[in-house]
Amino acid sequence: MNFTVGEVLPNRTFSIDRRALKAYADASGDQNPIHQDEAFAKSVGLPNVIAHGMFTLALGGTYISDLIGGPSKIRKFGARFTKPVVVPADEPAQVEFSGTVASIENGIATIELTALHGDQKVLGMAKAEIVID
Amino acid sequence: MIDPTIVGKRITNSTPFTVDQVSITSFCRAIGEQDDSFAPPTFTFTFIIAAFEESLQNAGVDWTRMVHGDQRFEIREPIKAGDRLTLSSTVESVRSAAGNELVSVRADIERDGREIIQAWSTLVVRG
Numbered sequence: 001m002n003f004t005v006g007e008v009l010p011n012r013t014f015s016i017d018r019r020a021l022k023a024y025a026d027a028s029g030d031q032n033p034i035h036q037d038e039a040f041a042k043s044v045g046l047p048n049v050i051a052h053g054m055f056t057l058a059l060g061g062t063y064i065s066d067l068i069g070g071p072s073k074i075r076k077f078g079a080r081f082t083k084p085v086v087v088p089a090d091e092p093a094q095v096e097f098s099g100t101v102a103s104i105e106n107g108i109a110t111i112e113l114t115a116l117h118g119d120q121k122v123l124g125m126a127k128a129e130i131v132i133d
Numbered sequence: 134m135i136d137p138t139i140v141g142k143r144i145t146n147s148t149p150f151t152v153d154q155v156s157i158t159s160f161c162r163a164i165g166e167q168d169d170s171f172a173p174p175t176f177t178f179t180f181i182i183a184a185f186e187e188s189l190q191n192a193g194v195d196w197t198r199m200v201h202g203d204q205r206f207e208i209r210e211p212i213k214a215g216d217r218l219t220l221s222s223t224v225e226s227v228r229s230a231a232g233n234e235l236v237s238v239r240a241d242i243e244r245d246g247r248e249i250i251q252a253w254s255t256l257v258v259r260g
Contacts, residue, residue, distance in 0.1 A: 020163070023163040024164065026159070027159045027160045027164075027179075028160065028163070028178070029182075030179075030182070053200075053204070054175055054204065055163075059164055061166070061175050062166045065166055066167070069168075070170070070171065071166060071172070071173045071174060072168075074174045074208060075207070076205065076207050077175070077206050078203065078206060079203065080202065081201050081202060081204075124203075
């Protein structure tokens with residue numbers, strides 16, 4: 001893969017529905033009912049079921065991994081969780097990832113990520129550092 | 134109030150645990166990752182969260198008001214199936230901000246006595 005500083009990476013939209021949340025809950029072990037049970041989520045003041053923040057971050061990892069040919073070259077990865085991704089029963093939530101190559105130094109490229117749900121940024125300071133050949 | 138004296142508390146699991154391919158593959162499927170030859174970077178969180186919960190036991194944390202504030206990983210070598218790992222969890226800080234309580238915890242993951250991954254989480258107890 002051949003990156004240049006300032007390069008804007010192709011964006012990608014992930015669709016998150018209730019079934020995806022259940023699959024993530026089972027695979028990750030995080031069975032918090034705010035991610036599956038609408039009545040419970042509303043009872044604790046949320047507008048509806050919300051996606052696991054770690055699920056959204058994991059999708060960002062998949063976005064990067066697909067661009068660079070697998071997850072094993074990711075050396076640093078992280079973000080703040082700034083807004084919840086609300087997932088209504090009848091309407092999958094869309095999260096659009098995009099990325100920019102912020103720097104390349106000593107064989108490491110830093111990619112700054114943006115994750116948008118509607119017009120809201122759901123991740124803050126999201127960054128990945130990857131090994132480039 | 135979170136007990137501030139838990140800062141510095143460190144918990145280590147002395148018995149290594151083994152990562153299996155089924156866990157990695159099902160995690161990859163759930164997140165749309167097609168390459169399951171290594172664990173994705175965020176897979177680590179699936180087993181460190183239990184260590185963080187143990188670190189914060191009896192420290193006055195209201196788990197019903199807990200949300201995840203931020204998360205980052207430093208990965209020297211990625212995890213793969215068959216890895217035997219040990220895990221330590223350390224409470225790095227406890228503080229208040231904007232009416233919330235924030236606790237920062239770090240996980241150190243070793244394979245064969247070598248540190249391969251560190252992970253930092255900020256957990257927020259909403260005020």
